[in-house]
Amino acid sequence: MKRRTLLATAALGLIALGGTAEAQMEKVKACFVYVGPIGDGGWTFQHHEGLKQVQAEFGDKVETAYQESVPEGADAERVLTQMALSGCNIIFTTSFGYMDATNAVAAKFPDVKFEHATGFKRDHPNVSTYNARFYEGRAVQGTIAGRMTKTNKIGYIASFPIPEVVMGINSYFIHAKKVNPNVELSVVWAYTWFDPAKEADAAKALIDQGVDVIASHTDSTAPLAEAAKTNGAVIGFGQASDMAEYKPSPRVSSIIDNWGPYYVKRVGALLDGTYEQADAWEGIAGGEVLIGEITDAIPAEVKAEAEALRDAIAAGTYHPYTGPLKKQDGSDWLAEGQTAPDGDLLGMNFYVEGITGDIPK
Amino acid sequence: MELFGINPAILVASLMVAAVPILLAAIGELVVEKAGVLNLGVEGMMIMGAISGFITAVHTGSPALGFLGGALGAMALSLVFALLTQVFLANQVATGLALTLFGLGFSSLMGQGYNGIKPPRTPSLPFGPLEQIPFFGRVLFSHDWVVYASVAIVAAVWAVLRYSRAGLILRAVGESHDAAHALGYKVVRIRVLAILFGAAMAGMGGAYISLVRVPQWTDGITAGAGWIALAIVVFASWKPWRVLVGAWLFGGITVLQLNLQAAGSRIPVEYLSMSPYLITILVLVIMSSGRGRAGLNAPASLGQNFHASR
Numbered sequence: 144m145k146r147r148t149l150l151a152t153a154a155l156g157l158i159a160l161g162g163t164a165e166a167q168m169e170k171v172k173a174c175f176v177y178v179g180p181i182g183d184g185g186w187t188f189q190h191h192e193g194l195k196q197v198q199a200e201f202g203d204k205v206e207t208a209y210q211e212s213v214p215e216g217a218d219a220e221r222v223l224t225q226m227a228l229s230g231c232n233i234i235f236t237t238s239f240g241y242m243d244a245t246n247a248v249a250a251k252f253p254d255v256k257f258e259h260a261t262g263f264k265r266d267h268p269n270v271s272t273y274n275a276r277f278y279e280g281r282a283v284q285g286t287i288a289g290r291m292t293k294t295n296k297i298g299y300i301a302s303f304p305i306p307e308v309v310m311g312i313n314s315y316f317i318h319a320k321k322v323n324p325n326v327e328l329s330v331v332w333a334y335t336w337f338d339p340a341k342e343a344d345a346a347k348a349l350i351d352q353g354v355d356v357i358a359s360h361t362d363s364t365a366p367l368a369e370a371a372k373t374n375g376a377v378i379g380f381g382q383a384s385d386m387a388e389y390k391p392s393p394r395v396s397s398i399i400d401n402w403g404p405y406y407v408k409r410v411g412a413l414l415d416g417t418y419e420q421a422d423a424w425e426g427i428a429g430g431e432v433l434i435g436e437i438t439d440a441i442p443a444e445v446k447a448e449a450e451a452l453r454d455a456i457a458a459g460t461y462h463p464y465t466g467p468l469k470k471q472d473g474s475d476w477l478a479e480g481q482t483a484p485d486g487d488l489l490g491m492n493f494y495v496e497g498i499t500g501d502i503p504k
Numbered sequence: 505m506e507l508f509g510i511n512p513a514i515l516v517a518s519l520m521v522a523a524v525p526i527l528l529a530a531i532g533e534l535v536v537e538k539a540g541v542l543n544l545g546v547e548g549m550m551i552m553g554a555i556s557g558f559i560t561a562v563h564t565g566s567p568a569l570g571f572l573g574g575a576l577g578a579m580a581l582s583l584v585f586a587l588l589t590q591v592f593l594a595n596q597v598a599t600g601l602a603l604t605l606f607g608l609g610f611s612s613l614m615g616q617g618y619n620g621i622k623p624p625r626t627p628s629l630p631f632g633p634l635e636q637i638p639f640f641g642r643v644l645f646s647h648d649w650v651v652y653a654s655v656a657i658v659a660a661v662w663a664v665l666r667y668s669r670a671g672l673i674l675r676a677v678g679e680s681h682d683a684a685h686a687l688g689y690k691v692v693r694i695r696v697l698a699i700l701f702g703a704a705m706a707g708m709g710g711a712y713i714s715l716v717r718v719p720q721w722t723d724g725i726t727a728g729a730g731w732i733a734l735a736i737v738v739f740a741s742w743k744p745w746r747v748l749v750g751a752w753l754f755g756g757i758t759v760l761q762l763n764l765q766a767a768g769s770r771i772p773v774e775y776l777s778m779s780p781y782l783i784t785i786l787v788l789v790i791m792s793s794g795r796g797r798a799g800l801n802a803p804a805s806l807g808q809n810f811h812a813s814r
Binding site for chain 1: 509511514518522525612615616619620621622713717718719720721722723724725726727728729758759762763765766767768770772773774777
C-alpha cells in the first residue's frame, strides 16, 4: 500500500514535470512596449487597442502592463529587462527599432516570451516576430492617389529607411503609376516615428512643391492636419489608425492596423499551453490590415476601383508585387506574372523603376 | 527665382513660422538665466502651454485667448519650480528635469478627450496690397500675429536688458546675487518674476505648436522643442538677437532639409540634419577661444540658489 502510494505520487510528479514544458498557465502577465504615446492617434494607439482587446477577452486571467514613449536603442533594453524582472510572461515590443534590444534581453530571460513587431530577427527560441502586410493597403492608397492627383505629383512622408517603409513606398508608387503613367513621387524622410511638428513641416514642404496627395508613414495625425489647411486641395490617408476625425476630406481612406486578434491569439495560446515560436505576417485577408472607409470626397468609380483592388488582394487573386517589375537602376526584378517572394520584401532596400532620388543609407 | 528647385521666398516664410515655438521658449529662458536661474523645465512648460492653450481655445473659440491660456498654464506649472528652488532652495537642475517629466505626464492627463478635436484657426494678418510685393510680400506679410509678436518680444527683451533700469537690476541679480542683495534688491522676488516670464513665453511657444503649426492635440506634441530652446540660449551666448538667429537657423535647417527632399535634391539628408549641431559646436569653440570675454558670457550666479542668511 505504502509502495503504491509512493508510485502514485511519483507518477503524479512526473505528469506535473512533463506538464511544465507546455504548461497551462493560470494567469498571464502581458506587457507592451510602445514607441510613442497612446494618444498619438495612430500606431501606438492601435497597439493599445489590441491590449484592451486582450484584457476584455481574458478578464481576470490576464494582467496587462505597458510603457509609452520608450526610445529605440539602449533605453529599450533597460525597460525590457525591468518588465521581465517584474513578472511579465509575454512582452510585445511594438516597433522595428527594438529588434536588437528584444533579442538581447530574450537571451537573458529564456522563460519569458518575446514578441517583436515588424522585425525579422528570432535569435532565441523565445522570440517570435509578427507583422502585417501594410504594402497591400498602400496598393489601394496608390490607386486612389494616381486617380485623384491633379498636379501629377504625389508625396510620401517616410520615417526611417527600413524595408518596411521602402515596401510601402514602392507599392504606393507602382499602383499610382499603373492608373496614371505621368505621376511623380516625392519622398521626404522625416527620420522620426513621432514628431507632430516635423511631420506637419514635411507635409507643408510637399504641398509647397505642388504635391496634392500625401501618404504618411509616421505615427501622428499632423500631416492630415496640415492638409486640412488647404481647404480640400490636398488629400491624404489615415495611417495605422482610421483617423476618422479628418473625414471626409482630407482623409479619404486609411490603413488600419488591427493587432487585437493576434494579441488575443498569442496570449490565449500561452494560457492554454499551445504557445509556439512564430513568424506571423498577415494582411488584408487575415484581417490584420483593414482599409478604412473610402469617403465620398472621391468619385464613385475611383472608389469602386480601389475597393475591387482591396477585394482582389483579400481573395488572394492579386499580389501587389506582380511582375514585370524593374528596380530603379533598370535591372530586372520580377518577370512577367511572377510575384515577389516574402524574403525579397522583408529585405527590400531598393526603389522600383520610376522613383527618383535615393534611399538614405 | 529658384534654388535647387525651391522658391526661397516660400522657404524663408516657412522657416520663420517653424522657428516661432523655439524662439519664444528660448527668449523666455534667456531672461530666466539672465536672472541667474537655470530652469531645465522648458519642455514641460511648453507642453503645458500647448494643452492649456488648446483647451482654452477650443472652449472659448478664440485663438488669442488660447495663447493667453497657454501662457497662464505654463506659469502655473513654473510656480512649482519657483517655490521649490527659490523658497525651499532645491537643486535647480534636478527640479527643472522633474518639471519636464511632470509637465509631460500632466499634459497627457489634461489632454484626455481632446484628441481629434480641431482648434479655431489663427488666420494670417491681412496686409492688403503689401502681400502682393514680389518676394517680400510672401516673406514679410503673410504670417499670423504670433510671428510678428515673437520678433517684437525679442526686440523688447533686448531693449529692456540693455537700456532700462529693470534690466540692469535683473542682470545684477544674475551676476552676483549677494551684491544685488546688499544693494537692497529683492533677489528672490525678481527671480520668481523672471521665472514667470520665462514660463509665459514657453507656454505661448507650446500653444503655437498645438494651435497653429500642428492644429491639434497629441500627447508629447512638443517632441523635444524645449531642449532645442535651451541649447539656443547657450548658442546665443545669452544675447537676445543671437537667440533670433539661432532659432531661425535651427528652424531653417529643419525646413530646408525637408524642402530639399520634397524638391528631389541630391544633397544627402544626413549632412543637413547634423549641420545645426556642427554650427553650434563651431560657435562655442570660437566664442570660448576669444580672450577678453568672460567665459561664454554666462551669468556668474547661474544655477546657484540664494538665501539672505548666507
